Amino acid sequence: MKSISRRGFLKGLSGTALGLASVSAFGTQVPLLASKERTLSFYNLHTGESMDATYWADGHYIPEVLADVNHLLRDHRSDSSTAMDTRLFDMLHLLQQDLGVNKQFHVISGYRSPETNAKLRQQSKKxxxxxxxMLGKAIDIRLPGVPLKALGSxxxxxxxGGVGYYQRSNFIHVDVGPVRAWG
Incomplete structure (x- = not known):
């Protein structure tokens, strides 16, 4: 039987619950995306909005919930949103499982319009x-109660995917692009 990497696993998710196991950061066994439901909790630092979102249940993503999450993760500067990549949500769910926590992600940035990205780029080379x-494939987060270094590691x-560590700004960037790390 051919082994599969986590990256390949997430890329190949077809919405079925799998009973794989992993060792969390604290040495405990946790099922990888094996639950009947996948729930994430978000707090948008810019809009003050928060939500608990069961975005996947009974083997399927829930379009109405995804639409609500997409709205919460919108570009607050332009009030525009996009369909965020569901692999990003699965990565966050997996990250929480591996850390052994079920806390609210504080969102610094989700979707960014090209115009907003260009403006931010003028302000920072980072x-x-x-x-x-801009593709709905990245999010900048922190997880209260979890040291930033542990979250990034x-x-x-x-x-x-990509992981950027921004200690001075107190957040990490995660995306579902190529595997790479910086910061």
């Missing part, structure tokens, strides 16, 4: 010209 935020250990 903003990518072709940011995955665990996200990197997933080997799912």
């Amino acid at each position: 903003v990518a010209k072709r940011s995955y935020h 665990q996200a990197r250990a997933l080997q799912v």
Whole structure:
């Protein structure tokens, strides 16, 4: 039987619950995306909005809930949104499982319109010209109660996509692009 990497696993998700197991950051066994439901909790630091979102249940993503999450993760500067990549939500769910926590993600940035990205890029060289935020494939987060270094290390250990560590700004960037790390 051919082994599959976490990256390949997440890329190949077809919406079925799998009974794989992993060792969390604290050494406990946790099922990988094996639950009947996948729930995430978000707090948007810019809009003050929060939500608990069961975005996947009974083997399927829930379009109405995804639409609500997409709205919460919108570009608050332009009030525009996009369909966020569901692999990003699965990565966040997996990250919480591996950390053994069920806390609210504080969102610094979700979707960014090209115009907003261009403005931010003028202010900082750290903003990518072709940011995955513009594609709905990236999110900047922190997880209260979890040290930023631990959050970043665990996200990197997933080997799912890009992970940027921004200690001075107190957040990590995660995306479902190529596996890479910085910061």
